[in-house]
Amino acid sequence: MAKLIFSLDGAFLGEYPIDKERMTIGRRSTNDIHIDNLAVSGEHASILTIGNDSFLEDLGSTNGTIVNGKPIKKHVMQHADVIEFGKFQLKYINELAANMGSGGVGADDFEKTMIIRPSAMKAAVPASGESMKPQAPSSPPAFATPAPVAQVALGSIQVLNGPSTGKELVLSKALTTLGKPGVQVAVITKRPQGYFITHVEGQNHPLVNGESVGAQAYSLQDHDVIELAGVKMEFYLSKT
Amino acid sequence: MNLTNALEIVRLTDVGQKRDHNEDAVASDAEMGLLVLADGMGGYKAGEVASEIAVLTIVAELKEALLDFEPGQVDAVSGMQAESLLIIDAVAKANESIFTVSQSQPQCAGMGTTLVVAMFTNDKVLVGHIGDSRMYRLRDAELTQITEDHSLLQEQLKSGLITPEQAKVSNNKNLVTRAVGIDETVDLELHEYEVQVGDIYLLCSDGLTDLVDDDEISIILAKLNANLEAAANQLIKMANDNGGKDNISVILARVTSPFGVEHGWYDKFLHWLR
Numbered sequence: 031m032a033k034l035i036f037s038l039d040g041a042f043l044g045e046y047p048i049d050k051e052r053m054t055i056g057r058r059s060t061n062d063i064h065i066d067n068l069a070v071s072g073e074h075a076s077i078l079t080i081g082n083d084s085f086l087e088d089l090g091s092t093n094g095t096i097v098n099g100k101p102i103k104k105h106v107m108q109h110a111d112v113i114e115f116g117k118f119q120l121k122y123i124n125e126l127a128a129n130m131g132s133g134g135v136g137a138d139d140f141e142k143t144m145i146i147r148p149s150a151m152k153a154a155v156p157a158s159g160e161s162m163k164p165q166a167p168s169s170p171p172a173f174a175t176p177a178p179v180a181q182v183a184l185g186s187i188q189v190l191n192g193p194s195t196g197k198e199l200v201l202s203k204a205l206t207t208l209g210k211p212g213v214q215v216a217v218i219t220k221r222p223q224g225y226f227i228t229h230v231e232g233q234n235h236p237l238v239n240g241e242s243v244g245a246q247a248y249s250l251q252d253h254d255v256i257e258l259a260g261v262k263m264e265f266y267l268s269k270t
Numbered sequence: 271m272n273l274t275n276a277l278e279i280v281r282l283t284d285v286g287q288k289r290d291h292n293e294d295a296v297a298s299d300a301e302m303g304l305l306v307l308a309d310g311m312g313g314y315k316a317g318e319v320a321s322e323i324a325v326l327t328i329v330a331e332l333k334e335a336l337l338d339f340e341p342g343q344v345d346a347v348s349g350m351q352a353e354s355l356l357i358i359d360a361v362a363k364a365n366e367s368i369f370t371v372s373q374s375q376p377q378c379a380g381m382g383t384t385l386v387v388a389m390f391t392n393d394k395v396l397v398g399h400i401g402d403s404r405m406y407r408l409r410d411a412e413l414t415q416i417t418e419d420h421s422l423l424q425e426q427l428k429s430g431l432i433t434p435e436q437a438k439v440s441n442n443k444n445l446v447t448r449a450v451g452i453d454e455t456v457d458l459e460l461h462e463y464e465v466q467v468g469d470i471y472l473l474c475s476d477g478l479t480d481l482v483d484d485d486e487i488s489i490i491l492a493k494l495n496a497n498l499e500a501a502a503n504q505l506i507k508m509a510n511d512n513g514g515k516d517n518i519s520v521i522l523a524r525v526t527s528p529f530g531v532e533h534g535w536y537d538k539f540l541h542w543l544r
Contacts, residue, residue, distance in 0.1 A: 146445045207493050221511050231496035
Protein backbone atom coordinates (compact mmCIF):
# COMPACT_ATOMS: atom_id res chain seq x y z
CA MET A 31 0.00 0.00 0.00
CA ALA A 32 1.20 3.47 -0.80
CA LYS A 33 1.89 5.89 2.03
CA LEU A 34 2.88 9.44 2.76
CA ILE A 35 5.83 10.31 4.97
CA PHE A 36 5.20 13.52 6.87
CA SER A 37 8.17 15.70 7.76
CA LEU A 38 9.08 19.24 8.80
CA ASP A 39 12.21 20.59 7.10
CA GLY A 40 13.34 17.01 6.56
CA ALA A 41 12.71 15.88 10.17
CA PHE A 42 10.41 12.85 10.32
CA LEU A 43 7.05 13.54 11.97
CA GLY A 44 4.97 10.51 11.06
CA GLU A 45 3.44 8.56 8.24
CA TYR A 46 -0.01 8.16 6.74
CA PRO A 47 -1.04 5.02 4.86
CA ILE A 48 -3.20 5.80 1.82
CA ASP A 49 -6.04 3.56 2.89
CA LYS A 50 -9.04 5.52 1.61
CA GLU A 51 -10.21 6.29 -1.88
CA ARG A 52 -10.22 10.01 -1.12
CA MET A 53 -8.04 11.65 1.49
CA THR A 54 -7.97 15.34 2.28
CA ILE A 55 -5.12 17.50 3.50
CA GLY A 56 -5.68 20.80 5.28
CA ARG A 57 -5.53 22.94 8.42
CA ARG A 58 -8.99 21.97 9.72
CA SER A 59 -9.04 19.01 12.05
CA THR A 60 -11.69 17.28 9.91
CA ASN A 61 -9.02 16.52 7.30
CA ASP A 62 -7.49 13.05 7.07
CA ILE A 63 -4.08 14.68 7.10
CA HIS A 64 -4.29 17.60 9.43
CA ILE A 65 -1.48 20.17 9.26
CA ASP A 66 -1.92 22.87 11.86
CA ASN A 67 -0.04 25.69 10.20
CA LEU A 68 -1.20 29.07 8.95
CA ALA A 69 0.48 28.51 5.57
CA VAL A 70 -1.96 25.65 4.97
CA SER A 71 -5.53 26.35 3.86
CA GLY A 72 -8.50 24.88 5.73
CA GLU A 73 -9.11 22.48 2.86
CA HIS A 74 -5.86 22.51 0.97
CA ALA A 75 -5.60 19.47 -1.27
CA SER A 76 -7.02 16.00 -1.82
CA ILE A 77 -5.61 12.67 -2.92
CA LEU A 78 -7.83 10.39 -4.95
CA THR A 79 -6.64 6.79 -5.22
CA ILE A 80 -7.73 4.35 -7.91
CA GLY A 81 -6.05 0.98 -7.86
CA ASN A 82 -2.35 1.61 -7.50
CA ASP A 83 -2.44 5.19 -8.70
CA SER A 84 -2.96 8.31 -6.66
CA PHE A 85 -4.00 11.68 -8.03
CA LEU A 86 -3.24 14.84 -6.10
CA GLU A 87 -5.48 17.86 -6.57
CA ASP A 88 -5.15 21.35 -5.15
CA LEU A 89 -8.50 22.50 -3.74
CA GLY A 90 -7.98 26.17 -4.56
CA SER A 91 -5.66 26.74 -1.61
CA THR A 92 -4.28 30.20 -0.85
CA ASN A 93 -0.63 29.27 -1.06
CA GLY A 94 -0.92 26.50 -3.63
CA THR A 95 0.37 22.92 -3.64
CA ILE A 96 3.97 22.32 -4.67
CA VAL A 97 5.21 18.95 -5.96
CA ASN A 98 8.95 18.50 -6.43
CA GLY A 99 9.39 22.26 -6.41
CA LYS A 100 6.69 22.99 -8.99
CA PRO A 101 3.19 24.33 -8.26
CA ILE A 102 0.49 21.96 -9.50
CA LYS A 103 -3.25 21.92 -9.88
CA LYS A 104 -3.58 18.21 -10.60
CA HIS A 105 -0.81 15.67 -10.49
CA VAL A 106 -0.38 11.91 -11.00
CA MET A 107 1.69 10.84 -8.03
CA GLN A 108 4.94 9.02 -8.75
CA HIS A 109 6.98 7.14 -6.21
CA ALA A 110 9.21 9.54 -4.19
CA ASP A 111 7.30 12.69 -5.14
CA VAL A 112 7.55 15.35 -2.47
CA ILE A 113 4.50 17.54 -1.79
CA GLU A 114 5.32 20.78 0.02
CA PHE A 115 3.10 22.91 2.22
CA GLY A 116 5.23 25.74 3.52
CA LYS A 117 7.90 24.09 5.65
CA PHE A 118 6.08 20.76 5.79
CA GLN A 119 6.63 17.95 3.32
CA LEU A 120 4.72 14.82 2.46
CA LYS A 121 6.76 12.26 0.57
CA TYR A 122 4.80 9.76 -1.50
CA ILE A 123 6.04 6.18 -1.21
CA ASN A 124 4.40 3.57 -3.42
CA GLU A 125 5.55 0.11 -2.53
CA LEU A 126 4.00 -1.64 -5.42
CA ALA A 127 5.36 -5.11 -4.88
CA ALA A 128 1.75 -6.26 -4.74
CA ASN A 129 1.46 -6.31 -8.53
CA MET A 130 3.81 -9.29 -8.52
CA GLY A 131 0.86 -11.44 -7.54
CA SER A 132 3.34 -13.99 -6.24
CA GLY A 133 2.43 -13.62 -2.58
CA GLY A 134 4.89 -13.44 0.27
CA VAL A 135 6.62 -10.46 -1.27
CA GLY A 136 7.17 -8.09 1.57
CA ALA A 137 7.57 -4.37 1.27
CA ASP A 138 11.27 -4.88 1.91
CA ASP A 139 11.63 -6.76 -1.32
CA PHE A 140 10.33 -3.89 -3.36
CA GLU A 141 12.94 -2.64 -5.81
CA LYS A 142 14.94 -5.80 -5.38
CA THR A 143 15.59 -7.58 -8.59
CA MET A 144 13.55 -10.74 -8.88
CA ILE A 145 13.44 -13.58 -11.33
CA ILE A 146 10.32 -14.32 -13.29
CA ARG A 147 10.19 -17.76 -14.86
CA PRO A 148 9.54 -17.96 -18.59
CA SER A 149 6.37 -19.95 -17.93
CA ALA A 150 5.06 -17.33 -15.53
CA MET A 151 6.09 -14.64 -17.94
CA LYS A 152 3.86 -15.79 -20.75
CA ALA A 153 0.98 -15.14 -18.45
CA ALA A 154 2.44 -11.96 -17.06
CA VAL A 155 3.06 -10.14 -20.31
CA PRO A 156 -0.55 -9.78 -21.43
CA ALA A 157 -1.85 -9.62 -17.88
CA SER A 158 0.37 -6.79 -16.72
CA GLY A 159 -0.09 -5.19 -20.10
CA GLU A 160 -3.78 -4.86 -19.42
CA SER A 161 -3.34 -3.60 -15.93
CA MET A 162 -0.87 -1.14 -17.36
CA LYS A 163 -3.37 0.58 -19.60
CA PRO A 164 -5.42 2.47 -17.05
CA GLN A 165 -2.37 3.58 -15.12
CA ALA A 166 -0.36 4.70 -18.10
CA PRO A 167 -2.32 7.08 -20.29
CA SER A 168 -1.04 7.40 -23.84
CA SER A 169 -0.33 11.08 -23.47
CA PRO A 170 2.51 11.12 -20.97
CA PRO A 171 1.37 13.00 -17.88
CA ALA A 172 3.67 15.43 -16.15
CA PHE A 173 6.23 12.83 -15.14
CA ALA A 174 8.02 14.51 -12.31
CA THR A 175 10.34 11.52 -12.03
CA PRO A 176 13.61 13.12 -10.92
CA ALA A 177 14.00 12.43 -7.24
CA PRO A 178 13.44 15.47 -5.08
CA VAL A 179 16.56 17.52 -5.19
CA ALA A 180 17.16 19.81 -2.27
CA GLN A 181 17.24 23.42 -3.29
CA VAL A 182 20.82 24.43 -3.98
CA ALA A 183 21.56 28.10 -4.47
CA LEU A 184 22.78 28.57 -8.03
CA GLY A 185 26.54 28.88 -8.21
CA SER A 186 28.63 30.86 -10.66
CA ILE A 187 32.29 31.53 -11.25
CA GLN A 188 33.91 34.76 -12.35
CA VAL A 189 37.40 34.95 -13.82
CA LEU A 190 39.64 37.27 -11.76
CA ASN A 191 42.79 37.56 -13.91
CA GLY A 192 44.19 37.09 -17.39
CA PRO A 193 42.62 38.02 -20.72
CA SER A 194 39.11 36.89 -19.78
CA THR A 195 38.98 38.89 -16.55
CA GLY A 196 35.40 39.55 -15.50
CA LYS A 197 33.94 36.71 -17.56
CA GLU A 198 31.21 34.86 -15.72
CA LEU A 199 29.95 31.32 -16.02
CA VAL A 200 26.75 30.12 -14.41
CA LEU A 201 27.06 26.57 -13.05
CA SER A 202 23.58 25.41 -13.98
CA LYS A 203 24.56 21.96 -15.28
CA ALA A 204 25.26 18.90 -13.18
CA LEU A 205 28.81 18.87 -14.54
CA THR A 206 30.99 21.75 -15.69
CA THR A 207 34.57 21.16 -16.79
CA LEU A 208 37.19 23.89 -16.51
CA GLY A 209 40.69 24.19 -17.94
CA LYS A 210 42.54 23.00 -21.01
CA PRO A 211 42.36 19.32 -22.01
CA GLY A 212 45.86 17.84 -21.91
CA VAL A 213 47.14 20.57 -19.58
CA GLN A 214 44.91 20.79 -16.55
CA VAL A 215 41.23 19.99 -16.21
CA ALA A 216 38.96 20.10 -13.21
CA VAL A 217 35.24 19.47 -12.95
CA ILE A 218 32.68 21.27 -10.83
CA THR A 219 29.72 19.06 -9.97
CA LYS A 220 26.38 20.33 -8.75
CA ARG A 221 24.93 18.02 -6.14
CA PRO A 222 22.07 18.27 -3.65
CA GLN A 223 24.66 19.01 -0.96
CA GLY A 224 26.16 21.88 -2.95
CA TYR A 225 29.01 22.34 -5.40
CA PHE A 226 32.18 20.26 -5.48
CA ILE A 227 35.39 20.63 -7.44
CA THR A 228 37.39 17.54 -8.44
CA HIS A 229 40.69 17.17 -10.24
CA VAL A 230 40.38 15.39 -13.61
CA GLU A 231 43.70 15.57 -15.41
CA GLY A 232 47.05 17.34 -15.42
CA GLN A 233 50.12 17.25 -13.21
CA ASN A 234 48.86 19.88 -10.79
CA HIS A 235 45.71 19.73 -8.78
CA PRO A 236 43.48 22.80 -8.64
CA LEU A 237 44.03 25.26 -5.80
CA VAL A 238 41.21 26.60 -3.66
CA ASN A 239 42.11 29.67 -1.59
CA GLY A 240 45.77 28.91 -2.35
CA GLU A 241 45.72 25.28 -1.18
CA SER A 242 45.73 22.17 -3.34
CA VAL A 243 42.46 20.22 -3.19
CA GLY A 244 44.21 16.89 -3.76
CA ALA A 245 42.53 14.03 -5.59
CA GLN A 246 39.28 14.07 -3.64
CA ALA A 247 36.14 16.09 -4.33
CA TYR A 248 36.31 19.42 -2.49
CA SER A 249 33.19 21.18 -1.27
CA LEU A 250 33.11 24.75 -2.60
CA GLN A 251 32.01 27.56 -0.31
CA ASP A 252 30.66 30.97 -1.29
CA HIS A 253 33.52 33.27 -2.39
CA ASP A 254 36.16 30.54 -2.62
CA VAL A 255 38.92 31.43 -5.06
CA ILE A 256 39.81 28.61 -7.48
CA GLU A 257 43.12 28.61 -9.29
CA LEU A 258 43.58 26.39 -12.31
CA ALA A 259 46.55 26.58 -14.71
CA GLY A 260 47.31 30.10 -13.51
CA VAL A 261 43.76 31.38 -13.94
CA LYS A 262 42.01 32.59 -10.80
CA MET A 263 38.25 32.37 -10.52
CA GLU A 264 35.89 33.27 -7.74
CA PHE A 265 33.06 30.90 -6.90
CA TYR A 266 29.92 32.49 -5.54
CA LEU A 267 26.35 31.53 -4.83
CA SER A 268 23.58 33.72 -6.13
CA LYS A 269 21.17 35.03 -3.54
CA THR A 270 17.75 33.58 -4.20
CA MET B 271 47.96 -12.44 -24.71
CA ASN B 272 48.69 -9.84 -22.04
CA LEU B 273 46.40 -6.83 -22.34
CA THR B 274 47.75 -4.89 -19.34
CA ASN B 275 49.09 -2.17 -21.63
CA ALA B 276 46.17 -2.13 -24.03
CA LEU B 277 43.40 -1.48 -21.50
CA GLU B 278 42.86 0.94 -18.66
CA ILE B 279 40.35 -0.49 -16.19
CA VAL B 280 38.60 1.05 -13.20
CA ARG B 281 36.01 -0.78 -11.13
CA LEU B 282 33.91 0.47 -8.28
CA THR B 283 31.00 -0.85 -6.27
CA ASP B 284 28.91 0.92 -3.67
CA VAL B 285 26.20 -0.29 -1.31
CA GLY B 286 23.97 2.71 -2.10
CA GLN B 287 21.74 4.59 0.34
CA LYS B 288 19.00 2.13 1.16
CA ARG B 289 20.52 -1.33 1.49
CA ASP B 290 22.59 -2.61 4.37
CA HIS B 291 24.71 -4.97 2.33
CA ASN B 292 26.09 -5.15 -1.15
CA GLU B 293 24.80 -7.96 -3.36
CA ASP B 294 26.78 -6.82 -6.39
CA ALA B 295 30.14 -8.37 -7.19
CA VAL B 296 32.72 -7.07 -9.66
CA ALA B 297 36.06 -8.35 -10.90
CA SER B 298 38.51 -7.52 -13.61
CA ASP B 299 41.77 -8.96 -14.86
CA ALA B 300 43.87 -6.65 -16.98
CA GLU B 301 46.16 -9.43 -18.17
CA MET B 302 43.27 -11.51 -19.56
CA GLY B 303 41.34 -8.42 -20.63
CA LEU B 304 38.39 -9.68 -18.61
CA LEU B 305 35.60 -7.73 -16.90
CA VAL B 306 32.87 -9.43 -14.86
CA LEU B 307 29.93 -7.86 -13.02
CA ALA B 308 27.11 -9.67 -11.23
CA ASP B 309 24.05 -8.42 -9.34
CA GLY B 310 22.82 -11.10 -6.95
CA MET B 311 19.28 -11.65 -5.83
CA GLY B 312 17.22 -13.73 -3.48
CA GLY B 313 16.92 -14.39 0.22
CA TYR B 314 18.73 -13.12 3.24
CA LYS B 315 22.31 -12.45 2.10
CA ALA B 316 21.98 -15.26 -0.47
CA GLY B 317 22.16 -12.74 -3.29
CA GLU B 318 25.69 -11.80 -2.42
CA VAL B 319 26.61 -15.47 -2.23
CA ALA B 320 25.32 -16.03 -5.77
CA SER B 321 27.05 -13.01 -7.30
CA GLU B 322 30.29 -13.80 -5.51
CA ILE B 323 30.28 -17.43 -6.70
CA ALA B 324 29.55 -16.29 -10.26
CA VAL B 325 32.38 -13.78 -10.40
CA LEU B 326 34.97 -15.97 -8.68
CA THR B 327 34.11 -19.06 -10.72
CA ILE B 328 34.21 -17.27 -14.04
CA VAL B 329 37.53 -15.54 -13.36
CA ALA B 330 39.14 -18.75 -12.08
CA GLU B 331 37.79 -20.92 -14.91
CA LEU B 332 38.90 -18.51 -17.61
CA LYS B 333 42.30 -18.01 -16.03
CA GLU B 334 42.90 -21.74 -16.16
CA ALA B 335 41.45 -22.20 -19.62
CA LEU B 336 43.58 -19.42 -21.09
CA LEU B 337 46.86 -20.80 -19.75
CA ASP B 338 47.75 -22.67 -22.91
CA PHE B 339 45.30 -21.06 -25.26
CA GLU B 340 46.35 -19.59 -28.58
CA PRO B 341 44.49 -16.29 -29.16
CA GLY B 342 43.27 -15.32 -32.60
CA GLN B 343 41.50 -18.58 -33.46
CA VAL B 344 37.98 -18.48 -34.80
CA ASP B 345 35.27 -20.90 -33.75
CA ALA B 346 33.95 -22.43 -36.98
CA VAL B 347 30.38 -22.82 -35.73
CA SER B 348 29.66 -19.36 -34.33
CA GLY B 349 32.24 -17.43 -36.38
CA MET B 350 33.33 -15.75 -33.17
CA GLN B 351 36.73 -15.74 -31.49
CA ALA B 352 37.32 -19.18 -29.99
CA GLU B 353 37.46 -17.67 -26.49
CA SER B 354 33.67 -17.47 -26.74
CA LEU B 355 33.52 -21.22 -26.05
CA LEU B 356 35.59 -20.75 -22.91
CA ILE B 357 33.24 -18.03 -21.69
CA ILE B 358 30.19 -20.24 -22.29
CA ASP B 359 31.85 -23.08 -20.36
CA ALA B 360 32.87 -20.81 -17.48
CA VAL B 361 29.35 -19.38 -17.15
CA ALA B 362 27.88 -22.90 -17.26
CA LYS B 363 30.24 -23.86 -14.45
CA ALA B 364 29.20 -20.83 -12.40
CA ASN B 365 25.54 -21.67 -12.99
CA GLU B 366 26.12 -25.22 -11.84
CA SER B 367 27.92 -24.13 -8.66
CA ILE B 368 25.22 -21.65 -7.67
CA PHE B 369 22.42 -24.08 -8.46
CA THR B 370 24.07 -26.85 -6.43
CA VAL B 371 24.52 -24.59 -3.40
CA SER B 372 20.97 -23.27 -3.62
CA GLN B 373 19.64 -26.83 -3.79
CA SER B 374 21.68 -28.05 -0.83
CA GLN B 375 21.59 -25.02 1.49
CA PRO B 376 18.06 -24.07 2.57
CA GLN B 377 19.08 -20.48 3.41
CA CYS B 378 20.32 -20.06 -0.15
CA ALA B 379 17.27 -21.56 -1.87
CA GLY B 380 16.23 -19.67 -4.95
CA MET B 381 19.26 -17.44 -5.13
CA GLY B 382 20.52 -16.27 -8.49
CA THR B 383 22.41 -13.48 -10.14
CA THR B 384 22.50 -11.37 -13.24
CA LEU B 385 25.75 -11.29 -15.13
CA VAL B 386 27.62 -9.28 -17.68
CA VAL B 387 31.04 -10.44 -18.81
CA ALA B 388 33.35 -8.86 -21.36
CA MET B 389 36.57 -10.33 -22.71
CA PHE B 390 38.90 -8.36 -24.95
CA THR B 391 40.93 -10.33 -27.46
CA ASN B 392 42.35 -9.83 -30.96
CA ASP B 393 40.94 -6.28 -31.38
CA LYS B 394 37.49 -7.55 -30.47
CA VAL B 395 35.36 -7.75 -27.39
CA LEU B 396 33.21 -10.76 -26.55
CA VAL B 397 30.20 -9.72 -24.49
CA GLY B 398 28.01 -12.19 -22.65
CA HIS B 399 25.08 -11.25 -20.45
CA ILE B 400 22.16 -12.67 -18.50
CA GLY B 401 19.52 -10.47 -16.88
CA ASP B 402 19.46 -6.70 -16.55
CA SER B 403 23.08 -5.78 -15.90
CA ARG B 404 24.32 -3.87 -18.91
CA MET B 405 27.23 -2.92 -21.09
CA TYR B 406 27.51 0.42 -22.84
CA ARG B 407 30.12 1.75 -25.24
CA LEU B 408 31.22 5.35 -25.62
CA ARG B 409 32.72 5.91 -29.07
CA ASP B 410 33.25 9.36 -30.63
CA ALA B 411 31.30 10.93 -27.75
CA GLU B 412 28.29 8.74 -28.55
CA LEU B 413 26.93 6.30 -25.97
CA THR B 414 25.43 3.04 -27.20
CA GLN B 415 23.79 0.35 -25.11
CA ILE B 416 25.34 -2.92 -26.25
CA THR B 417 23.31 -5.43 -24.26
CA GLU B 418 19.56 -5.81 -24.27
CA ASP B 419 18.08 -6.59 -20.85
CA HIS B 420 16.46 -9.93 -20.21
CA SER B 421 13.62 -8.35 -18.29
CA LEU B 422 9.85 -8.31 -18.34
CA LEU B 423 9.95 -4.61 -19.15
CA GLN B 424 12.17 -5.19 -22.19
CA GLU B 425 9.80 -7.94 -23.38
CA GLN B 426 6.86 -5.59 -23.01
CA LEU B 427 8.73 -2.87 -24.90
CA LYS B 428 9.67 -5.23 -27.70
CA SER B 429 6.14 -6.56 -28.07
CA GLY B 430 4.85 -2.99 -28.19
CA LEU B 431 2.68 -3.31 -25.10
CA ILE B 432 4.15 -0.19 -23.59
CA THR B 433 6.04 2.84 -24.89
CA PRO B 434 9.51 3.90 -23.70
CA GLU B 435 7.87 6.83 -21.83
CA GLN B 436 5.62 4.46 -19.95
CA ALA B 437 8.55 2.16 -19.29
CA LYS B 438 10.29 4.91 -17.36
CA VAL B 439 7.55 4.96 -14.74
CA SER B 440 6.71 1.26 -14.84
CA ASN B 441 6.58 -0.68 -11.61
CA ASN B 442 7.94 -3.78 -13.32
CA LYS B 443 11.55 -2.58 -13.56
CA ASN B 444 12.90 -5.21 -11.24
CA LEU B 445 11.73 -8.41 -12.93
CA VAL B 446 14.37 -10.31 -14.88
CA THR B 447 13.47 -13.18 -17.18
CA ARG B 448 16.87 -14.88 -17.10
CA ALA B 449 19.33 -15.39 -14.25
CA VAL B 450 22.40 -17.45 -13.41
CA GLY B 451 21.89 -20.25 -10.89
CA ILE B 452 18.12 -20.69 -10.80
CA ASP B 453 17.98 -23.69 -13.13
CA GLU B 454 20.25 -26.56 -14.08
CA THR B 455 21.31 -24.82 -17.26
CA VAL B 456 21.46 -21.21 -18.33
CA ASP B 457 21.32 -19.54 -21.70
CA LEU B 458 24.11 -17.00 -22.10
CA GLU B 459 23.56 -14.34 -24.75
CA LEU B 460 26.96 -13.78 -26.33
CA HIS B 461 28.03 -11.40 -29.08
CA GLU B 462 31.27 -10.15 -30.56
CA TYR B 463 32.11 -6.54 -31.42
CA GLU B 464 35.09 -4.84 -33.04
CA VAL B 465 36.88 -2.43 -30.75
CA GLN B 466 38.60 0.84 -31.63
CA VAL B 467 41.34 2.63 -29.75
CA GLY B 468 39.69 5.29 -27.60
CA ASP B 469 36.50 3.31 -26.94
CA ILE B 470 35.28 3.38 -23.36
CA TYR B 471 33.22 0.41 -22.17
CA LEU B 472 30.91 0.61 -19.17
CA LEU B 473 29.57 -2.43 -17.35
CA CYS B 474 26.98 -1.58 -14.72
CA SER B 475 24.26 -2.96 -12.47
CA ASP B 476 20.67 -1.68 -12.56
CA GLY B 477 21.42 0.41 -9.46
CA LEU B 478 23.06 2.84 -11.87
CA THR B 479 20.77 2.67 -14.88
CA ASP B 480 17.52 2.91 -12.87
CA LEU B 481 18.63 6.22 -11.40
CA VAL B 482 20.95 7.87 -13.89
CA ASP B 483 19.63 8.11 -17.43
CA ASP B 484 21.67 7.40 -20.53
CA ASP B 485 22.12 11.09 -21.40
CA GLU B 486 23.64 11.78 -18.01
CA ILE B 487 25.92 8.73 -18.27
CA SER B 488 26.99 9.93 -21.70
CA ILE B 489 27.80 13.44 -20.45
CA ILE B 490 29.79 12.14 -17.49
CA LEU B 491 31.83 9.72 -19.62
CA ALA B 492 32.45 12.30 -22.35
CA LYS B 493 33.45 15.12 -19.98
CA LEU B 494 35.53 13.06 -17.59
CA ASN B 495 37.04 10.68 -20.11
CA ALA B 496 40.53 11.90 -19.24
CA ASN B 497 40.13 10.42 -15.76
CA LEU B 498 38.23 7.13 -15.61
CA GLU B 499 38.41 6.98 -11.85
CA ALA B 500 36.74 10.38 -11.53
CA ALA B 501 34.11 9.28 -14.05
CA ALA B 502 33.35 6.07 -12.10
CA ASN B 503 33.13 8.04 -8.85
CA GLN B 504 30.84 10.58 -10.45
CA LEU B 505 28.49 7.90 -11.81
CA ILE B 506 28.14 6.39 -8.35
CA LYS B 507 27.69 9.77 -6.68
CA MET B 508 24.97 10.67 -9.13
CA ALA B 509 23.08 7.42 -8.50
CA ASN B 510 23.37 8.03 -4.76
CA ASP B 511 22.24 11.64 -5.10
CA ASN B 512 19.18 10.38 -6.97
CA GLY B 513 18.22 8.08 -4.12
CA GLY B 514 20.74 5.22 -4.26
CA LYS B 515 17.95 2.71 -3.75
CA ASP B 516 20.02 -0.28 -4.89
CA ASN B 517 23.65 -1.34 -4.88
CA ILE B 518 25.58 0.47 -7.60
CA SER B 519 28.48 -1.07 -9.51
CA VAL B 520 30.46 0.15 -12.48
CA ILE B 521 33.45 -1.12 -14.41
CA LEU B 522 35.01 1.23 -16.93
CA ALA B 523 37.55 0.09 -19.50
CA ARG B 524 39.31 2.24 -22.05
CA VAL B 525 41.11 0.79 -25.06
CA THR B 526 44.48 2.55 -25.14
CA SER B 527 46.22 0.62 -27.92
CA PRO B 528 45.35 -2.03 -30.50
CA PHE B 529 45.74 -5.68 -29.48
CA GLY B 530 45.30 -7.68 -32.65
CA VAL B 531 46.98 -11.06 -32.90
CA GLU B 532 50.02 -11.21 -35.19
CA HIS B 533 49.43 -14.05 -37.60
CA GLY B 534 52.06 -16.76 -37.79
CA TRP B 535 53.62 -18.02 -41.02
CA TYR B 536 51.11 -20.87 -41.19
CA ASP B 537 48.10 -18.52 -41.13
CA LYS B 538 49.71 -16.35 -43.77
CA PHE B 539 50.34 -19.43 -45.88
CA LEU B 540 46.70 -20.53 -45.56
CA HIS B 541 45.58 -17.04 -46.43
CA TRP B 542 47.84 -17.03 -49.50
CA LEU B 543 46.39 -20.37 -50.65
CA ARG B 544 42.84 -18.99 -50.72
